[in-house]
Amino acid sequence: MRVGDFAYGENSYQLDSKRYNEYVKSVTPQTSTVKSLSHSFAIGGFTCVLAQAFYELFAVILPNQEPDMIGTYALMSIVFLAILFTGLGFYDAIGRWGGAGAFLPITGFANSMAASSMEFYTEGLVFGTSVKMFSLVGPVIVHGVLWSTVAGIIHYIIMLFI
Amino acid sequence: MRTTVLHKSDGCEFVNDEQSSVIIDTVQDSRVLFFKNAPILSGTMSVVGKKEFLGPLGEHFDSVKKDPKIGKKNFEAEEIDFLQSAIIGAIQKANLSLQEVDFLICGDLLNQLTTSNYVARNLKIPYLGLYSACSTMTQALGIGALLVDSGQCKNVVCGVSSHFATAERQFRTPLEYGGQKPPYSQWTVTGAGATVLSSSGQGIKLTAALFGQVVDLGVTDIANMGAAMAPAFVHTLSQFLKHTNTIASNYDLIVSGDLGKLGSDIARTLCLERGILLGQNYIDCGAIIYDNSQKTYQGGSGCGCSASVVNSFVLNRMKQGMYSKVLYLATGALMSPQSCFQGETIPCISHAVLFEA
Numbered sequence: 001m002r003v004g005d006f007a008y009g010e011n012s013y014q015l016d017s018k019r020y021n022e023y024v025k026s027v028t029p030q031t032s033t034v035k036s037l038s039h040s041f042a043i044g045g046f047t048c049v050l051a052q053a054f055y056e057l058f059a060v061i062l063p064n065q066e067p068d069m070i071g072t073y074a075l076m077s078i079v080f081l082a083i084l085f086t087g088l089g090f091y092d093a094i095g096r097w098g099g100a101g102a103f104l105p106i107t108g109f110a111n112s113m114a115a116s117s118m119e120f121y122t123e124g125l126v127f128g129t130s131v132k133m134f135s136l137v138g139p140v141i142v143h144g145v146l147w148s149t150v151a152g153i154i155h156y157i158i159m160l161f162i
Numbered sequence: 163m164r165t166t167v168l169h170k171s172d173g174c175e176f177v178n179d180e181q182s183s184v185i186i187d188t189v190q191d192s193r194v195l196f197f198k199n200a201p202i203l204s205g206t207m208s209v210v211g212k213k214e215f216l217g218p219l220g221e222h223f224d225s226v227k228k229d230p231k232i233g234k235k236n237f238e239a240e241e242i243d244f245l246q247s248a249i250i251g252a253i254q255k256a257n258l259s260l261q262e263v264d265f266l267i268c269g270d271l272l273n274q275l276t277t278s279n280y281v282a283r284n285l286k287i288p289y290l291g292l293y294s295a296c297s298t299m300t301q302a303l304g305i306g307a308l309l310v311d312s313g314q315c316k317n318v319v320c321g322v323s324s325h326f327a328t329a330e331r332q333f334r335t336p337l338e339y340g341g342q343k344p345p346y347s348q349w350t351v352t353g354a355g356a357t358v359l360s361s362s363g364q365g366i367k368l369t370a371a372l373f374g375q376v377v378d379l380g381v382t383d384i385a386n387m388g389a390a391m392a393p394a395f396v397h398t399l400s401q402f403l404k405h406t407n408t409i410a411s412n413y414d415l416i417v418s419g420d421l422g423k424l425g426s427d428i429a430r431t432l433c434l435e436r437g438i439l440l441g442q443n444y445i446d447c448g449a450i451i452y453d454n455s456q457k458t459y460q461g462g463s464g465c466g467c468s469a470s471v472v473n474s475f476v477l478n479r480m481k482q483g484m485y486s487k488v489l490y491l492a493t494g495a496l497m498s499p500q501s502c503f504q505g506e507t508i509p510c511i512s513h514a515v516l517f518e519a
Contacts, residue, residue, distance in 0.1 A: 017380030017507075024381060024389040027428060029345045086338045095340020096457075102340045111340045119336035122236040136339065 036099050043098030047107055051078045075106060082107035086114040105140075112136040192372050192401040200367040201310035201359035203517070204317075205256030206477050208470035209248045211326070211352030214462075217452045222475040223353075224251065237327035241277045244354040244466075245270065245323035246284055252356035252473075253319055256363075263287050263358070264315040267306050269298035270323050271350075271464060272332060277323055287319075295494030296391075296420050297374075298322045299355065299469040300513035303490075304371035306359045307515070313361070321356030324464030333384075333499055347385040348422045349458035351451060355469025366480050370406065370516040374398035376496065378509040384502045388425020388448070388460055391493040394510035395421060396432040398491055402514045403438060410438050414485035417476055419468035419492030419512075420448035422460030447471035468492045477517070486519040 054074040062070065085091040091111050095102040102108060113133055120132035134141065208223050215226040225247065227240075234240045245268065253263060266285060269292035270277040282289035294301040302320035309315040327337055329350040335341055359368065377397050381390035395418050403409060410416060410433075421429055426446035433440050447468040448461040472490055479485055493512040502508070 017378075020379045020393065021381060024386070024428065028386060028389065028424065031342075031345055086340075089338060091340045092338050096342055098340075099342045108340065111338070115336040115338035115340075118338055119331055122238075136335065 039097055040099045040101030040103075043094065043101030044104050045101070047078060047101070047104055050081075051075065054078065079106055079110045082110040083114045086111045087118065091115075109137055109140060190375075191405070192374055192398065194370055194372045194402060194405045195304070195308065196370050197307055197311040197368065199311050199313065199361060200369045200518075201307045201318075201361060202363045203357055203366045203368060203477065204360040204363045205252040205254070205258070205319075205358035206356070206473040207248045207251035207255060208355045208474040209244050209251070209353060210466075210470050211244075213326075213349075213456065214351055214353055214451060214470065217456060219451055219471060219475050222478060223470060224474055237325055237331075238272070238276060241270065241272075241323055241325040241328050241354075242280045242284075244325065244352070245277050245281045245321055245356075248323065248354035248356040249281065249285065249319055249321045252321070252358045256317070256358040256360060258317055258358065258360075260285060260287060263317045263319050265290060265306070265309060265318040266321075267292060267302040267318060268321040268323075268356075269293050269302060269465065271295065271329050277325075277328075281321075294511060294513070295496050296324075296463060296465045296467065297492040297494030297511055297513050298465045299472070300371075300419075300490060300492040300515050301373070303357060303359070303368060303515045304373060304513055306357075307368045307371055310359050310361050316361050318359045319356060320359065321354060322465040322469045323354035324350055324352070324466035326350045326352045326464075329464055343459065344385050345459050346383075346388070346424055348387060348420065348448060348460050348463035349452065349456075350464040351420075351448075351462040351467035351470065353464075353466035353470035355466065355471075355473035357473055366477060367518050368515055369518045370514075372398060372402050372405075372514040374401070374512045374514065376509045376511050378507050380507045382502070382505070382507050384497065384499075384508070386424075387463060387495045387508070388420075388422035389428055390495050390508040391419075391421055391510040391512070392425045392428040392432060394512040395419075395425075395429050395491055395493045396436070396438075398512040398514050399433065399489075400436055400438060402489065402491075402516075406516075410440055411443065413443060413487050413489045415476065415488045416440065416444045417468070417472060417488060417490045418444070418446045418448075419465075419494070420461070420463040421446050421493060422448040422463065424460045465492070465494070480517060480519050483519070488517040490515050490517060 051074050054077045058070045058073045116135050117129045117133045120128035209225045210223045212228040266282055266287040266289045268278040275291040278291045292298050292301055299322045306318040306320045309318050377394040379393045426449050430440050448463055451462040451471055452458040491512050491514040495508050495510050497508045
């Protein structure tokens with residue numbers, strides 16, 4: 001009997017997707033949790049240190065400003081850097097290495113918006129950039145508005161009874 | 163019952179499988195189409211981008227375009243240029259002029275077959291557009307061979323292309339987005355391949371083709387396309403071997419399209435389970451087009467992957483006499499970005515063509 005000959009039985013007419021998916025799951029390589037966590041801690045931590053450094057710097061340069069304003073300037077600076085790095089084309093490399101650390105709300109948000117704007121610029125400023133700019137960050141805005149509204153309502157109800 | 167570590171790559175280890183083989187549902191057996199007036203592969207051409215050129219097969223490709231936009235204003239225009247230069251190159255290699263080509267059969271990955279349609283506009287040859295995801299090349303070759311075999315056409319040119327930037331934008335996220343890819347994902351090949359099938363001449367013949375059925379074993383992860391497509395490959399391969407009454411070692415080379423390293427390992431295991439031993443004579447274009455240092459995880463994908471590798475590396479080796487019988491099965495995952503978000507599984511297909519020197 002040749003090697004190719006057995007295995008074509010009549011009983012082979014049934015779908016066996018569940019077992020196949022279990023098998024696929026068992027052979028598919030997964031990312032190492034320790035590695036991802038340490039990478040994202042490094043990148044996320046570095047971003048925070050950088051923002052703090054900007055804060056201290058602005059506090060020295062602009063001694064008359066309110067602390068809140070200085071904080072805003074620091075955030076604007078790291079957002080600017082994130083967009084600049086996206087435009088220069090190496091934020092995606094940082095993101096690939098840093099994972100969730102590079103996905104930090106403010107720099108990740110800036111990167112997503114800048115990446116979409118650049119990508120769809122070929123369709124023009126209105127139908128490309130303007131329409132597609134929020135294609136990746138839309139959920140962040142929607143859920144930001146939704147859950148802050150919910151939080152506001154809960155706060156209002158609690159304050160009625162206090 | 164059996165403990166097999168078949169092909170350990172990039173940290174994927176195979177577990178002991180103590181159960182019987184995974185079964186794929188079939189209503190009607192696929193039909194192998196044998197060509198009496200077997201068409202000759204008179205011209206072949208492959209064009210690739212820089213990353214593919216830097217890979218292990220770099221020196222084998224006919225032409226390389228190193229600038230990612232080659233002076234065009236967007237990536238779509240560049241993909242059109244890729245496919246057009248591959249098709250014109252193949253026609254020139256066959257010593258034909260555009261007037262002598264009866265049909266242009268081509269496809270790509272983009273919505274509405276943008277690339278192929280614009281290439282057809284530029285070339286002004288009667289045109290058939292095909293979409294079969296990454297298996298478009300074998301589908302085009304099969305249909306082209308039918309047209310030539312019927313005696314109605316003298317020369318038919320088949321071509322496909324894919325481009326990393328355009329595919330990424332359509333199926334995934336913008337290029338500069340700093341997201342992580344899972345370690346089982348693949349990298350879309352930037353490249354194009356074209357083949358001219360002629361009714362007369364000397365050279366490699368396309369003697370048989372088999373159009374496969376859609377196989378869906380319920381894989382839902384859009385990044386894990388190798389695992390989704392492996393059953394389709396195995397099904398088409400087993401059907402082909404069954405109906406031609408051959409075994410895998412009868413072929414000098416069995417080429418799969420773009421299963422990637424993980425997908426080809428799964429395919430080897432599934433084949434072994436049903437008694438098909440894929441040994442040294444099996445290669446996967448996706449697994450060999452990049453090396454590990456190029457950060458492509460499981461290797462290449464996209465219809466340009468197998469088209470460029472087969473049209474340069476494999477067919478050149480056949481011309482040199484290293485192989486005389488090559489079975490080429492490209493596999494395609496027929497999902498859309500919408501269907502994946504709607505919770506649908508990934509239907510996959512594989513078509514086979516047989517080259518004989």
